[in-house]
Amino acid sequence: MLEDVFGAVGRFFLHVYKTLLxxxxxxxxxxxxLINMTFILIWITTFKNAWRIDASIRPLIDVNYLEEADRRVFDLSFEGIFIQCVVSALGYAWMYALTRRSKLxxxxxxxxxxxxxxxxxxHSLCSALDxxxxxxxxxxxxxxxxxxxxxxxxxxxxGVVSVFAWSFGIQNCLGIITHLSFPSAAPWYGDQYGYPLPPGNYSMPGSAAGLVRVDAVLGTHIxxxxFKxxxxxxxxxxxxxxxxxxCCFFFIARYSxxxxxxxxxxxxxxxxxxxYLRHHWRIDLLGGLLYSAFAFSFFYRSLGRIDRAYAxxxxxxxxxxxxxxxTRLQFWFDHRPEKGYMAVMESSENGESGRTSIEVVMRERSEGDLEAAWVEDLGATWKTREPRVSPV
Structure with missing residues (x-):
């Protein structure tokens, strides 16, 4: 009995191992x-060793620009509202150019x-929000x-995980290149050193800012x-x-x-x-969104090809x-292809492709049959499997 249990456990882990391979x-x-993590490893290595760069060859630290830019872009003034509307219109145009879906x-x-x-x-602080x-x-x-x-x-x-890794790594590499070439101060800098802001230098320690309150709640100094x-x-x-x-949102939202x-x-x-924790300005977050959107857009066509290959x-x-x-769980989240037919590719208005059934295609193309749709190159392909011949 015990041998059967160990045998079943061993077969299970062997199956998981082969699945991962x-x-x-x-x-x-x-x-x-390792190849897919190339840019991630470059980003981590650069970040961890940034302190080794000689301060004499690094650019001057601008401690005022971000706060001024944040106020200029996001204030409820005529200029601020105009800039926000322009950014909003650019966001709409970007997503529509990718998906051709107006609601999205x-x-x-x-x-x-x-x-x-x-x-x-x-602006209101409390332990629960901390x-x-x-x-x-x-x-x-x-x-x-x-x-x-x-x-x-x-x-x-x-194959999507590989694209996710490349997109994630590229956005972070672009981010740290910006950090090194355009050093700037976070909101906590003014909280800690007061106004007018003193000039920054590379020997200054970092600050946990609002996370200090979390340390107090947890009773630690982690x-x-x-951050210091x-x-x-x-x-x-x-x-x-x-x-x-x-980045996580862009990829997960595409599939769920x-x-x-x-x-x-x-x-x-x-x-x-x-x-809330005073680690970033609003414009920093908008910049992070921009970098992530750029990397995602760069690989968007690749995702389309990967999805078509899967479909x-x-x-x-x-x-x-x-x-x-x-097992019965194999197609728990994805429908099993119809018996007797290969998967059918159906093009949609937004240029995406997905797995569908023969009945769906026939219903949507009631004016013509599948063979006519294929001949006219309307986006549907129909392939039949060769019948199996039973051995005599």
Missing amino acids: NRHSLFGLLRHI SILAALPPFLLNILYAGT VFAWLSYGVIHFISPFLAAFWLWLFASP YANA ASPLVFGAFPSLHGAFSC RKGSFMLGFYVLWQWFSTM TGVSGGNGWQRLFEG
């Missing part, structure tokens, strides 16, 4: 992961106004990319010590905390409607937390389907 050798899988594009027009609304709620902000800024922030990557591996088209020893103190713009959450609501809330939560069955199943292959 996905027809790669162990060396090939590790090489694949409206969401991309909201960030400037949402940042102002969230900022209005950051913990609420800490959970997002100091805990979930660090695990969110791993959770997003795991979810994408399970449920998105095969965040005070960690930060290798890159003057790196407010863009906010990579904001960029992290936006429920996930879009959850990650949308997380983005707003992160935006509120960074401002036609060329790239095989996703992680969940491979993990539970041959």
